[in-house]
Amino acid sequence: MISYASLKPYLFKLQPETAHHLVEYFLRGANILPSAYNPWIEDHFVQHDSLQQELFGRTFLNPVGLGAGFDKNATMIRGMQALGFGFTEIGTVTPQPQAGNPKPRMFRHIQEESVQNAMGFNNDGMYKAERRLQERFPFSTPIGVNIGKNKTTEDKDAINDYTTLIKNFKDLCDYLVINISSPNTPGLRDLQNETFIKELFAEAKKLTDKPILLKIAPDMSPEQAVELSTMAVNAGAAGIIATNTTIDYSLVANPEAIGGISGAVLKEKSFEIFEAVTKALYGKAVLISVGGIDSAEEAYRRIKSGASLVQIYSALVFHGPTLIRDINIGLIELLQADGFSNITEAIGADRK
Numbered sequence: 557m558i559s560y561a562s563l564k565p566y567l568f569k570l571q572p573e574t575a576h577h578l579v580e581y582f583l584r585g586a587n588i589l590p591s592a593y594n595p596w597i598e599d600h601f602v603q604h605d606s607l608q609q610e611l612f613g614r615t616f617l618n619p620v621g622l623g624a625g626f627d628k629n630a631t632m633i634r635g636m637q638a639l640g641f642g643f644t645e646i647g648t649v650t651p652q653p654q655a656g657n658p659k660p661r662m663f664r665h666i667q668e669e670s671v672q673n674a675m676g677f678n679n680d681g682m683y684k685a686e687r688r689l690q691e692r693f694p695f696s697t698p699i700g701v702n703i704g705k706n707k708t709t710e711d712k713d714a715i716n717d718y719t720t721l722i723k724n725f726k727d728l729c730d731y732l733v734i735n736i737s738s739p740n741t742p743g744l745r746d747l748q749n750e751t752f753i754k755e756l757f758a759e760a761k762k763l764t765d766k767p768i769l770l771k772i773a774p775d776m777s778p779e780q781a782v783e784l785s786t787m788a789v790n791a792g793a794a795g796i797i798a799t800n801t802t803i804d805y806s807l808v809a810n811p812e813a814i815g816g817i818s819g820a821v822l823k824e825k826s827f828e829i830f831e832a833v834t835k836a837l838y839g840k841a842v843l844i845s846v847g848g849i850d851s852a853e854e855a856y857r858r859i860k861s862g863a864s865l866v867q868i869y870s871a872l873v874f875h876g877p878t879l880i881r882d883i884n885i886g887l888i889e890l891l892q893a894d895g896f897s898n899i900t901e902a903i904g905a906d907r908k
């Protein structure tokens with residue numbers, strides 16, 4: 557099997573988005589020739605009693621999932637399992653297809669192991685994603701669908717976009733995520749307010765019992781994050797995903813003028829927000845931590861802080877897919893060292 561270390565110099569010579577398309581092309585192969593990817597599953601997918609938990613009425617064989625934005629169009633669900641992910645969040649999907657922002661719109665900060673993106677919800681739209689999920693769902697690893705409004709939808713009509721998406725995906729996934737935290741759709745983050753959240757979850761409740769989570773931005777004070785998250789949970793959110801990318805450009809030496817930053821430089825900011833939210837909501841909602849996770853130790857820190865699940869995106873770019881296996885194997889060892897027989901005992905251990 558070719559190692560990622562040997563491929564990386566060639567991938568890094570390409571524009572990040574071109575490299576992404578190449579990887580997608582390879583991973584889509586798992587849809588056509590699943591058996592050809594069985595050696596990958598055997599090599600990368602870690603399954604161990606201590607990592608297994610029940611959530612959202614499903615079994616999660618391991619807690620390391622793919623963060624939204626990598627598989628925007630639900631084309632790589634099988635491929636992601638072959639890379640070892642215990643669950644996949646597809647999207648962000650919008651009702652209508654949209655092209656996203658002008659290119660280039662994805663950048664690497666190599667020294668800082670960080671990514672900056674201004675994609676702007678480029679995606680095939682809900683009908684195509686729906687068709688692909690109809691072929692795939694239910695799948696052996698759980699699937700989340702992350703949803704967002706179209707760029708051309710005015711904020712006053714945003715609720716319709718979200719309810720339309722909920723109706724379309726509610727029976728085609730294990731959980732849904734409301735994305736109002738991307739920095740790349742003008743005005744989107746303004747929807748992180750009480751009126752919108754209360755109305756949205758009230759409408760959502762009429763439509764489905766499916767767990768719906770809210771994904772929040774890191775660009776607010778911990779107090780604001782707690783206030784927003786508590787409001788969402790009181791309004792009916794099943795959980796919180798913290799965090800999306802940051803617009804704090806001081807974190808990298810040579811920032812681009814657009815987009816949100818993710819990866820290693822987001823680690824502490826994301827953890828600070830997550831920790832504040834978990835202190836307030838641990839035991840009351842499912843909490844998922846994402847942002848700068850790049851090792852078993854970092855994943856374990858989030859789990860002990862209160863994360864039932866963790867997600868990864870940027871570290872995949874710099875460390876390659878063996879990282880997922882390494883994190884899971886590392887987690888088994890860390891759980892054992894602390895005397896936990898199952899991950900559920902470690903989740904929120906710092907809160908007890």
Ligand SMILES: Cc1cc2nc3c(=O)[nH]c(=O)nc-3n(C[C@H](O)[C@H](O)[C@H](O)COP(=O)(O)O)c2cc1C
Nearest residue numbers: 623624625648673799800818819847848868869870
């Ligand atoms: C290129 C790129 C595209 C992204 N697109 C989305 C998206 O469509 N929806 C979303 O909720 N988050 C999106 N994200 C944010 C990630 O899901 C994640 O929250 C963030 O990158 C922090 O995690 P990381 O440091 O592991 O990358 C995107 C991130 C990147 C790097």
